[in-house]
Amino acid sequence: xxxxxxxxxxxxxxxxxxxxxxxxxxxxxxxxxxxxxxxxxxxxxxxxxxxxxxxxxxxxxxxxxxxxxxxxxxxxxxxxxxxxxxxxxxxxxxxxxxxxxxxxxxxxxxxxxxxxxxxxxxxxxxxxxxxxxxxxxxxxxxxxxxxxxxxxxxxxxxxxxxxxxxxxxxxxxxxxxxxxxxxxxxxxxxxxxxxxxxxxxxxxxxxxxxxxxxxxxxxxxxxxxxxxxxxxxxxxxxxxxxxxx
Numbered sequence: 270x271x272x273x274x275x276x277x278x279x280x281x282x283x284x285x286x287x288x289x290x291x292x293x294x295x296x297x298x299x300x301x302x303x304x305x306x307x308x309x310x311x312x313x314x315x316x317x318x319x320x321x322x323x324x325x326x327x328x329x330x331x332x333x334x335x336x337x338x339x340x341x342x343x344x345x346x347x348x349x350x351x352x353x354x355x356x357x358x359x360x361x362x363x364x365x366x367x368x369x370x371x372x373x374x375x376x377x378x379x380x381x382x383x384x385x386x387x388x389x390x391x392x393x394x395x396x397x398x399x400x401x402x403x404x405x406x407x408x409x410x411x412x413x414x415x416x417x418x419x420x421x422x423x424x425x426x427x428x429x430x431x432x433x434x435x436x437x438x439x440x441x442x443x444x445x446x447x448x449x450x451x452x453x454x455x456x457x458x459x460x461x462x463x464x465x466x467x468x469x470x471x472x473x474x475x476x477x478x479x480x481x482x483x484x485x486x487x488x489x490x491x492x493x494x495x496x497x498x499x500x501x502x503x504x505x506x507x508x509x510x511x512x513x514x
Contacts, residue, residue, distance in 0.1 A: 308363035315369050317395050318351050323367055327357065335359045350394050375431055376407045376447065378418055388431035390424035392416035405430070405441075405457075408448035422449035422472075429455050429475040436476060454501050467497040481506050 339357035346355035478500035
């Protein structure tokens with residue numbers, strides 16, 4: 270090992286230690302050293318956005334140091350319509366990780382062309398000819414010129430679906446379709462293998478109503494298949510028994 274190489278290793282080691290011990294001004298010193306230039310960029314968390322598009326938005330060229338402040342670049346990546354947030358972090362002497370959180374579609378609006386929607390009812394710009402998504406159909410809705418689903422009751426139905434997805438993904442994975450019933454409730458039609466065919470939940474206190482349905486169906490299905498469970502009535506669930514059809 271020659272003297273120049275030993276000196277470089279020593280400088281890198283000392284300044285790295287200073288960077289750890291002094292997080293305030295240490296990174297300012299470290300980012301000046303060519304030894305910490307970016308040589309590898311790993312993109313994590315993408316499904317719909319190509320990794321190369323994320324790298325292009327981040328613009329992490331050869332002049333960038335792994336110790337640079339990345340907040341402005343994170344903001345640029347998040348301008349992509351399919352990106353909800355992005356975090357750029359060091360994962361080695363020469364590598365940066367770009368962790369992406371994409372906007373997630375929650376349903377498909379049948380308008381009649383299938384349109385992916387997020388939990389707020391906004392169209393998600395996903396090419397369904399490229400990406401296959403297994404999502405419930407939102408019926409009784411239209412798309413406005415701004416790319417938002419109408420009417421408001423349809424958006425409220427999506428909000429209930431989003432709440433249920435966070436609470437019980439097993440239930441939402443069995444939903445075939447949903448539609449608003451007036452301005453007060455949403456009806457879910459479940460897949461054939463489900464213990465109940467239809468579930469109706471009010472927009473108000475939908476989660477509490479869902480737990481009442483879970484309890485009522487759990488007791489009712491012992492006797493006979495459940496065709497529908499309607500929780501629009503305060504504190505009660507109306508169960509309709511019988512076979513499907």
